Amino acid sequence: MEKITLLNILVILESLILLIISFILFFKLKDLSKLKKLQDELNDLKSSKNSARDDFLPILVHELRSPLSVIRGAADLLIKSTDELSVVQIQTLLNQIKNSSTTLLTMVGSILDVSKMENGKFEINKTFSDINSVLNEECSYFDPLTKIKKLSIQCTVDKDIPNFSFDIERVKQVLNNLISNAIKFSPEGAVITVTSKKTGSDCVVYVSDLGVGIPEHEKNSLFQKFFQASNQNGVQKGTGLGLFISKGIVEAHGGKIWFENNSPQGSKFCFSIPIKS
Amino acid sequence: MPKKIFFVEDDEGFYNIFSVPLKMKGYDIVRVSEGSSAVERIITEKPDLILLDIVLPGMSGLDILKELREREETQSVVVIMLTNFGSDENISRAMEYGANDYLMKYNIVPSELPDKIALFLGEDQDFNVKVMGS
Numbered sequence: 001m002e003k004i005t006l007l008n009i010l011v012i013l014e015s016l017i018l019l020i021i022s023f024i025l026f027f028k029l030k031d032l033s034k035l036k037k038l039q040d041e042l043n044d045l046k047s048s049k050n051s052a053r054d055d056f057l058p059i060l061v062h063e064l065r066s067p068l069s070v071i072r073g074a075a076d077l078l079i080k081s082t083d084e085l086s087v088v089q090i091q092t093l094l095n096q097i098k099n100s101s102t103t104l105l106t107m108v109g110s111i112l113d114v115s116k117m118e119n120g121k122f123e124i125n126k127t128f129s130d131i132n133s134v135l136n137e138e139c140s141y142f143d144p145l146t147k148i149k150k151l152s153i154q155c156t157v158d159k160d161i162p163n164f165s166f167d168i169e170r171v172k173q174v175l176n177n178l179i180s181n182a183i184k185f186s187p188e189g190a191v192i193t194v195t196s197k198k199t200g201s202d203c204v205v206y207v208s209d210l211g212v213g214i215p216e217h218e219k220n221s222l223f224q225k226f227f228q229a230s231n232q233n234g235v236q237k238g239t240g241l242g243l244f245i246s247k248g249i250v251e252a253h254g255g256k257i258w259f260e261n262n263s264p265q266g267s268k269f270c271f272s273i274p275i276k277s
Numbered sequence: 278m279p280k281k282i283f284f285v286e287d288d289e290g291f292y293n294i295f296s297v298p299l300k301m302k303g304y305d306i307v308r309v310s311e312g313s314s315a316v317e318r319i320i321t322e323k324p325d326l327i328l329l330d331i332v333l334p335g336m337s338g339l340d341i342l343k344e345l346r347e348r349e350e351t352q353s354v355v356v357i358m359l360t361n362f363g364s365d366e367n368i369s370r371a372m373e374y375g376a377n378d379y380l381m382k383y384n385i386v387p388s389e390l391p392d393k394i395a396l397f398l399g400e401d402q403d404f405n406v407k408v409m410g411s
Contacts, residue, residue: 058364062332065361066288069382073294076386084301096290 059228063239064107067100074100110241114225117248124167124252131203131273132157132196134168138175139194142183150188153179160198164275170249171273174257177242178207178269185211185267202255202272210266214259222259223247246271280398281305283324285315285341286359287333295359295387302391312336316344319351326394329376331360331367339370346375355397359385 074093077085085093116122139155146153175194182192190210197204214222221227226240243257250257250271257271282299286292287310296306307324309315313335319327327345331338338358345351358371358379368379377397385393 058362062361065383066291069361070288070290070294072383073291073387076388077294077297080388081298081301085297089297092293096294100290 060239064104067103067107070100071097071104107239110239110245113245113248114241117245122248122252124170124249126165126167126253128163128165129168130163131166131171131205132159132161134171135175135194135196135205138172138179142179146183146192149183149186151183151186151190151192153192153194156193156195158195158197161196161203162275164203166253166273167249170252174246174249174271175205175207177246181242181269182207182209182211182267185209187211190266198275199272201275203275204270204272206268206270208262208266208268210262210264213261213265213267219259223257279303279305280325280400281307281322282394283307283309283315283319283322283327285309285312285327285329285333285338287311287330291382295390298387298391299394304391304394310334312338312341315341316348316351319345319354320348324354326355326357326398328357328359328394331358331362331371339367339374342371342376343374357393357397 074096078090078093082090113122135157136155139153142153179192179194186192186209193206193208195206195208197206218227223243223246225244227243228240247257250273253273255271255273257269260268260270262268282304284292284296284299284306286295286308289310292308292310296308299306307318307322309318310333312333315329315333315336329338329342333341338360342356342358345354345356352375355377356375358376359382360367360379361382363381371379378393380393
């Protein structure tokens with residue numbers, strides 16, 4: 001009797017141990033599946049980043065070659081056709097060389113900015129200034145271009161925003177990028193609005209347009225390197241670095257940049273910078 | 278009657294420079310800066326030759342070329358691609374769609390353009406190359 005009881009106890013113990021082992025194996029397998037899923041997602045992300053970079057390189061090469069072709073072409077004409085060119089034509093060619101050189105320098109600057117941002121070496125130079133003046137200045141700068149494109153630009157500033165420290169040139173760079181994009185994507189007759197607002201201890205700037213907006217599936221990628229909107233008619237132009245650099249600049253100030261849908265249509269790009277003296 | 282050349286190019290700087298030697302040679306140069314209006318204007322104005330960029334607002338140069346070759350009235354118009362996009366894929370597509378030539382902007386200077394065009398227009402090329410003193 002005792003033997004049978006002992007045997008029963010042993011069988012029960014063995015079954016319990018087997019059950020415990022089964023549970024352990026089951027959970028380990030679940031972890032392994034999760035791990036495999038994570039690894040697959042990581043591989044997909046890596047290959048999509050590589051693909052974005054590979055798709056971007058021909059566009060970057062094209063963008064760099066364009067001003068270089070103009071510079072080389074203008075120089076060729078100046079050298080070979082000097083006798084046949086009028087003073088006005090010569091001046092036009094020299095201006096073309098100057099403008100294209102500036103474009104190239106700006107592009108090289110953008111590439112360097114990206115490199116510094118990725119290596120944690122990007123720095124800003126703050127001075128105590130009035131951000132509303134910067135907004136008004138930028139709106140005035142873009143006003144002639146908006147008129148040529150049959151658009152208009154409006155600037156509304158919040159007088160409660162005090163002077164504070166920020167990098168003037170870099171904030172202008174952010175505004176340039178956002179306003180240029182708004183102009184690029186706005187239909188004729190549309191109004192672009194640039195607004196500043198004091199929200200808590202932050203200065204928030206909004207750049208709104210009534211353009212085509214951003215497709216839902218692209219909103220999460222907006223501020224990534226090499227992002228190009230898919231709703232540009234024709235072939236994509238530009239380096240795809242503007243929003244990435246804008247994000248880097250705003251974050252270097254301790255701020256945030258984000259996108260909202262504009263109502264009734266279009267886009268609203270927003271950034272906030274802490275107001276610190 | 279001077280030969281009419283359509284220069285389909287949205288980069289004003291590039292157009293201003295590369296159209297100079299063509300105008301000096303007496304061609305009637307018409308600039309089209311928007312891809313979306315290019316096909317209709319080509320059908321209406323019947324140029325003798327088209328210089329066609331690829332990167333254009335509204336419609337890409339390759340799509341314009343494809344549409345031109347699909348239409349009877351523009352099947353045989355001379356189209357020379359003039360672009361900085363030099364991938365094998367783009368070149369193959371352009372030649373497959375029926376481009377007469379594919380020129381890279383960074384490989385050509387303005388003074389060379391009239392001779393390239395004269396070849397396709399069946400005109401004499403100007404071999405008097407202006408060379409400044411060394």
